[in-house]
Amino acid sequence: MSSSPENIIGKGTWIDKIAYTIVEREKKLGRSTANLNVESGLGASGIPHIGSMGDAVRAYGISLALQNLGYSSELIAFSDDLDGLRKVPAGLPEWLEDHICKPVSSIPDPFGDCHDSYGQHMSSLLLEGLNSAGIKYTFKSGTQTYKSGILADQIHKILSNSKLIGDKIAESTGQQKYLKFLPYFPICENCNRLYVANSIEYLENDRAVTYSCTGNTIGKKLIQGCGHTGRVKIDSGNGKLAWKVEFAARWQAFDIKFEAFGKDIMDSVKMNDWISDEILKFNHPLHAKYEMFLDKGGKKISKSAGNVLTPQMWLKYGTPESLLLLLYKRISGTRHVSIDDIPTLMDEYDLFEDIFFGKVKEPNDSKRLKINGVYEYINHLRPPVDDSSSIHIPYRILIQQANLFKYQIQESDLLLNTIFDRLKKYRLVKEEDIKKKDLIDKITLAVNWVGDFSGLTEDDDVDGSRSGEKLEMSSIQKEAILRIGNDLTNLISNINKKNKDIKSQDNDLAQEVQTIIFNNAKNNNLQPKEIFRILYKILINAEKGPRLGNYIVDLGIDNVVKVIEKRT
Template sequence: MMQPLEIVTSVIRDPELVDAALASKAWPFEEARKLLERAKKLGKSEILFETGYGPSGLPHIGTFGEVARTTMVRHAFSLMSDLPTRLICFSDDLDGLRKIPDNVPNKELIRPYLNQPLTKVPDPFGKFESFGQHNNAMLRAFLDQFGFEYDFFSATECYRSGLFDQALLRVLECYDEVMAIMLPSLREERQQSYSPFLPISPRTGHVLQVPIEERKVDAGTIVYKDPETGELVEQPVTGGQCKLQWKADWAMRWYALGVDYEMSGKDLIDSVKLSSRICSVLGGEPPDGFNYELFLDEMGQKISKSKGNGLTIDEWLRYASPDSLQLYMFQSPRKAKRLYFDVIPKAVDEYFTFLGKYPEQDLKEKLGNPVWHIHSGEPPASNLPISFALLLNLVSASNSSDRDVLWGFVRRYAPDASPEAHAEFDRLVDYAIQYFHDFVRPNKSFRAPSDLERRALEALEQRLATCEPTASAEAIQEMLYEVGKDAGFETLRDWFKALYEVLLGQEQGPRFGSFVALYGVAETRALIAAALSGKLG
């Protein structure tokens, strides 16, 4: 039996760290505390985490988010308990191919294999024995890219090896109870043909969705009509000759493997409830977990793989590091968030802000800092000379993709900065150039200044002419305030908004005093002159 919680945690070498973890309000620790109670209740000797993947398509940003968040909970739990943990990434590759994906080559090659298990469909990319194996390899490479620790499970291997045989026989025993749970959730038409078992036809190899005519519990078989010949077929439910409909399959996996924790999207709340009831009927304990909110696109619509709206993993990593994406996944998982290009700069700067604060924080604050969870308790050091947002505006104003030119601006602002001493920032330079050219430049929209704004800009240019080239950002910011007040703007916000729209061609921007100090006093005067003469548009 599991030892009491206080004894479990006493084996951790740093009691202060354990106490802080047990009291932390960070959501991974809240989830981990639920697992501690589960371990006590069930007498667990191991805690098993699971994430699921449907390999009919390529891995996507939701796959990353689920594995990243689960890994954060797993690490939080490891801080509180000495119980071993595992993470299973499960691929439902025995599922039948229902339609040909839009984003694959050689569609005619796989057309004859519709309704066959994914591991029986030829690989349209010509790299693996099957389409399922191809997508599994893509999933594993995808997860390995981010350094996740996991055990990979293939549904095909689990079913055919006999690993699920006892659980499948248990589903057969509880067939009526499973049907009683599922049928009320289905449309009337679907009720007529539904069965939790999907026999794999020995004649065609198809994964069949057919009603069950008879079940023979003692023999471990089901009887169904071949949909093409009408003949009755008796078939074992074991040995990979049947698979389960996905909600029953989900429950069976939880039961067979002893899964303790699995999270899922808000759109699967009802499915989690149904699968949990089935798991309980089988005699298992449904896993803990929580339902995270879904991501939205720029229009506030739910992101969909079939629509292709929102950001992909590759698109995010084109403009920013995996760490910034993990931060975005960590923050407010139960809150719907827009996942579009314009969230990237803010996520990058927030990540480095959290990273910069970490060394000076006390233990409680560190455990609540996202970078602790992103880096499994060992965040790297960081020393950025300027923010990513400011760097983006430098690229925009200088209209330069030359890294040496950009580093020249940065060194003038921060003389000790260099690519060698600031390798992390050096990578940001490349990200900023790419982000500007792909996203900022196409959306730039300069406007002419109003009469009030023109007079203010002329006054600013004259004041800058009296500035030392090495004037501090604070001194320049104070000058900006004075010019705005003297010009008669109703609010200084209107003044700074005008600076962004007239000089930078965007609705918002950095602290302008810092921008001038970075870009240069003389260069900013030239920028104002170009705007006043109508050359920027």
């Protein structure tokens, strides 16, 4: 059923719906809509992953949608680099154990001297990913925010109401800790650690907290304190609010109207909403809940677990557009994601572009509008005026070609030119296309993929992906495809008996392959184009491609037969 144009908000995506809801909510609250900031918290205690970037990218998309609706908006990217290191993430050096509970902005960079601190290095990795994807943001360092005193008024109000807050936390979450201590963690001036120094009393007139470094349980581990007692001014930067109350302080200080959250911090968000509304008298921002990214084994992608898929890893093999497509397609629902998704998303982005420019027809109006909207957000609401510079070659073709020559050609420029010549042979590119940066970049990404993952073995597909997924087809189609595999095996067997060399330029052999495909379609009362389409899906995950006879010979008939057997 088609959607009528008058019901479409903005570009017709979930992003636009959230932006519209923000505007309507602010109007109902009676607040000014002159500036509608959104926020994303950046963790700095471990290597940032795709999920971390997804939070910021989606918030940026909503900021763009607000701008598209005519409102001023910016993304505040807040790095929690005053956070204490709770445990050493997998793969990082053991000497970091000596820095447990110290603020990550005060810990040396474990990767060398490229950054001033552990926290700065981790923050920079995520900012690098955002910059590579063209995401615009205003960066806020937690360390600098506390040191500058920006949150001092909010801290004062929160600590002045600490008993009320402690009772509310205990009532809402069952956590008894803040009935005894203040929701503020000083940095002990003796051992320089957070969390082990517990705040005892707030001296309102001095705006200072007294504390005793008596230790704390981090996770399930008891961390001993050093026994020091002291006091700290709340505007000194030598302490930070607990998570149960810090979000609210930031929301008011930065005038935040939207922030998404993962279900793992739902209790903290609810508590912060109450504090924002009741203690700070600032209506909490609109929220959207997103599900966690999981690895293919169903485990949460986590900094500490060591199964991190970073933006840098993704961008070594895929374009920024493919990564943004992953993050903008939807916000709800659990996502299983891995490097193996890159070829599909690379090709899916090309499909979105073809639909946007009308080269591929999408009959469902609602679906077409959403696809076009997502495409525009991927391009920061500044899509190209035409697709004349775009060359859409299935990513798996590029992987396959790189795979064929990776052992023969070591020099990168020569390998790139060799792959380009093969694409010309298949009439997928023209001579002048060698000058197009997007094409060269895609070939380079495919070469990177092959260099790190591929190497045709008995367990590999032609593209080295090891997917082995069965392709859905009717029984008649499956019989025809299996028959083609058998006939190709017999063809190779006959050639071997005659001791003939199989050469990729052997047009006679390519024609024999082509004839085998046609005959099997005809013998099963199927249209040849139907069988060609299935073979393209099997080999390159696309609906069409180069002339199959030549392509199968080039890939290696034995390799192709193995893939047919695995996919049927």
